[in-house]
Amino acid sequence: MAGLHIPGFPRIGAHRELKFALEGYWRSEIDAGELEKIAAELRHRHWQLQQDAGLDYVSVNDFSLYDQVLDHACMFGMVPERFTRGRSDSDLDNYFRMARGRAPTGEPVRALEMTKWFDTNYHYLAPELDNNSTFTLHPDKLFDEIVEARSLGFTPKPVLIGPVTLLWIARGDSRLALLPQLLTQYVELLQQLKNLQVEWVQIDEPILTLDLEASWCQALRTAYATLGAVGSRLLLTTYFGDLRDNLDLCLSLPVDGFHLDSVRGGLEYVQAAKRISDDQVLSVGIIDGRNIWKTDLNAALEHLRPVKRVLGERLWLSTSCSLLHVPVDLDREKKLDAQQRSWFAFATQKLNELKVLALGLEGQGQEALAFNAEAIASRRQSKRIHKPEVAQRLAGITGADSQRQSPYPARAPHQRRRLQLPLLPTTTIGSFPQTAEIRAARADLRRGNLSQAEYEQQMLGEIQHCVKQQEQLGLDLLVHGEAERNDMVEYFGEQLEGYLTTQNGWVQSYGSRCVKPPVIFGDVQRPHPMTVRWSEYAQSLTDKPMKGMLTGPVTMLQWAFVRDDQPRSATCRQIALALRDEVCDLERAGIPAIQIDEPALREGLPLRRGDWQAYLDWATEAFRLCSSGVADDCQIHTHMCYSEFNDIIAAVAALDADVITIETSRSNMQLLEAFEAFDYPNEIGPGVYDIHSPNTPGVKQMVALIERAARRIPVDRLWVNPDCGLKTRQWQEVTPALERLVEATRILRKRLG
Incomplete structure (x- = not known):
């Protein structure tokens, strides 16, 4: 045998x-x-x-x-x-x-x-x-x-x-x-x-x-x-x-x-x-x-x-x-x-x-x-897999669907007038701590000990707390904190047709961090808005601009178990169209900035260089397909973490996001070397706070990191932010770290402004 x-x-x-x-x-x-x-x-x-x-x-x-x-x-x-x-x-x-x-x-x-x-x-x-x-x-x-x-x-x-x-x-x-x-x-x-x-x-x-x-x-x-x-x-x-x-x-x-x-x-x-x-x-x-x-x-x-x-x-x-x-x-x-x-x-x-x-x-x-x-x-x-209306919509895609109305230099002034942000604007990557109270509420909802209405009311309270904390910290572009989300991919997988989620399908991402990837089993489409009411509520709580938060089509593909009965590119385009509907609904709800995270863009790159271009063509097109339905004054952000993208920097630029935030603090800004040989045309937020470590960086450390970034990136296109979302940290860690981030930024505004 x-x-x-x-x-x-x-x-x-x-x-x-x-x-x-x-x-x-x-x-x-x-x-x-x-x-x-x-x-x-x-x-x-x-x-x-x-x-x-x-x-x-x-x-x-x-x-x-x-x-x-x-x-x-x-x-x-x-x-x-x-x-x-x-x-x-x-x-x-x-x-x-x-x-x-x-x-x-x-x-x-x-x-x-x-x-x-x-x-x-x-x-x-x-x-x-x-x-x-x-x-x-x-x-x-x-x-x-x-x-x-x-x-x-x-x-x-x-x-x-x-x-x-x-x-x-x-x-x-x-x-x-x-x-x-x-x-x-x-x-x-x-x-x-x-x-x-x-x-x-x-x-x-x-x-x-x-x-x-x-x-x-x-x-x-x-x-x-x-x-x-x-x-x-x-x-x-x-x-x-x-x-x-x-x-x-x-x-x-x-x-x-x-x-x-x-x-x-x-x-x-x-x-x-x-x-x-x-x-x-x-x-x-x-x-x-x-x-x-x-x-x-x-x-x-x-x-x-x-x-x-x-x-x-x-x-x-x-x-x-x-x-x-x-x-x-x-x-x-x-x-x-x-x-x-x-x-x-x-x-x-x-x-x-x-x-x-x-x-x-x-x-x-x-x-x-x-x-x-x-x-x-x-x-x-199985008849559960194929949906004729999804195939019909895919067939109707044109080149114009994946292009913004104007190029970045023409969009940027409109966005600055609308957002009214200072030099070196500060923001976070999206999520804030998932506290024991949030996790307990989610568990009670699953067990039937909490009604859907009661759960949602508690999440609205968490959003209110998160917005208030950001205002007190002095951050410039706020987020709602994602209290209602279990995971950046699974949350959307639970709401999109063509996905299913598991109860216990945990997979190790690193150390003690586990994720529960959803399964893409059939054609993907969005039956209803997924995030609009949460972001709309958060914006109603503050005069500061609010950033809507979505996971991008490539990451929704890469971080799922993907159907193997059609090309991955076709599945990714289906996801992009579903997310495009969400982006447009967020804009209509008055959200002035929308972040579409793509941390898996580099991860999806084929191992052989000869296969790269075909992948990058459909991956960048999918991102633009979901992000290009908005007006010039709506600022599109994207985020990438723990990805070495020096060799695909041109493809990153081809996403045509107005702002990209990236992980750089653990590598001591070494990832910014990509921007020395390539004149990146849009705005960049290199991370200055390593959220995957429980250590709290000092003001001097953050100032030094921002100064290193400013040597490579024009200061009028430079943002200040953590490396990644703050979901896995505790408020007692996050609050002092963000206080120092804001203080470091104030010091640099005086020095570089």
Whole structure:
């Protein structure tokens, strides 16, 4: 029978146990021992699920208390001095200080930079390296998990990020010069794993799905010539795309097996099966690790059977990538109807899909395969998916629909007259703290303990409080605070036709932060206004201008589980038209500025540069399609966070937003380097307050950041704002931070005005 394994499993827990344990530890409500006890229980449960599904190996070291890249940085001693200087804190607290800038003990410090893991919505912490970096091996976490798994009766398969990918995703110049030193530590690690009689080591090199310069290709050859000589059995693992011109390079590396993503890589595995040597295995990532649609198992078997005849037991079956990117268990979804449930497979169900495929290759499991075929046909034939009126509206789109009435230089004077904002106008990104009272009201509404009218009345009170606080702080362009919203994507998904939402479909975004992506299952349209009454009410409370808040079409696409039966571009245009209706309604309600967030624009960029332009064309068109129905004096904002967009700055400009706000504080304004070589034509708000850290920046720190920004951006086009929304913070953190932001701005107005 084909071997079965997975590259990784979600670690947050079906009930978000890890999230609540982490936050309890950070608040000093539980100690390190209790935190580790909960983590161990989760690992045991997840290994048991893998074994019960018939997997030959359970993945170890895929579990992390915060981030797997941070774990590797610690394992190889990539700990910047600022986290350890003069401190005798525990390794665990230093770990969280690197992640968050703060731990239960010790003083705050600037955290590691956070950015997106390839083209996913998972955020990793980037190791910091320089020419003087040295590496030391600290493998206790990995070894402890191996011992733990074996003691429970499981066969462990350690998961490592490969050395070349680890250097690629790190920060610092001349990183490749550090490869020989890093390889010394990897060799020592593999030797110790060999001494522990570990049968297989999964070593991930997802950079093989990217465009690689010759130096990085050579680095891979050098690395695996060295690592392959150790004698450990290595499963070289790639995911998130096809290999294309890197296929030859990959298959030439001296390892014992290869894992290829067949969901995004197509039938490259068929080529690989013909080319690998007789002593190598091929792991085919046939089950989608990034989406929740049930796999068409019968179609998959048609492709796998010829490969099985060639490889026999050297064929392994797997998910395309780690299941980190999907929810844990569909069985917890009690409100989906039977037909909808039949369309989906979460992480636990995907384990069973692997088992059914393995049985199918042996001519068994016919009942399960028949049930799968019935579910696939049910979805294809469902009348809930296609709406003729949506197709008709799409067909009627013209070029004029995605163009503002006038270019920015002509619009800007109209907006300034209407808004009457000072030099260096201050604003926030949209959300304010989701307090315990707000969360309790939402929970009471779900349980039926609060009527819809009572809930809405409470939210109006929260909006009133938020507007009053902003006025007292002295902010210039206000927001209503989004008290009524559970999530920036899910909130709209609950109101748009063609989306459905889950009860417990949680996915880790970073650390303890989880999101519940909605599912786009059919044609999208807006049945009624979604935000207008909230923004209209907020505007009625103040003489200051109010900013309406929407999530953009690309982000509504990227941060959902997207239907796979039509091009993503078509789905994105459907969303754009639905949002266009909302934008126009906000304008008609008297809202003078509307922010359409697109933090996922860069994330959606294909991994291969040759595929970029086609994506950017439809992505930027979708944004303009939803934003261009307003008059010149309506100011359109957009926001992007934790996205490196230097190489797509022209596409960012092509959005033609009047104001763009971006994350820059954690990178110390380094992201503004994009604006040195490119003359960005519109207005920019570089963030000066890192909201993903509990640290409160000082006035001097903010002044310095604004001054750095003013060297690159004309001061009359410069805004001052936090990096991102304030939803995850507490009022006692937000209030002093925004007070300092306003004070720093006042200082700079006198200095630069």
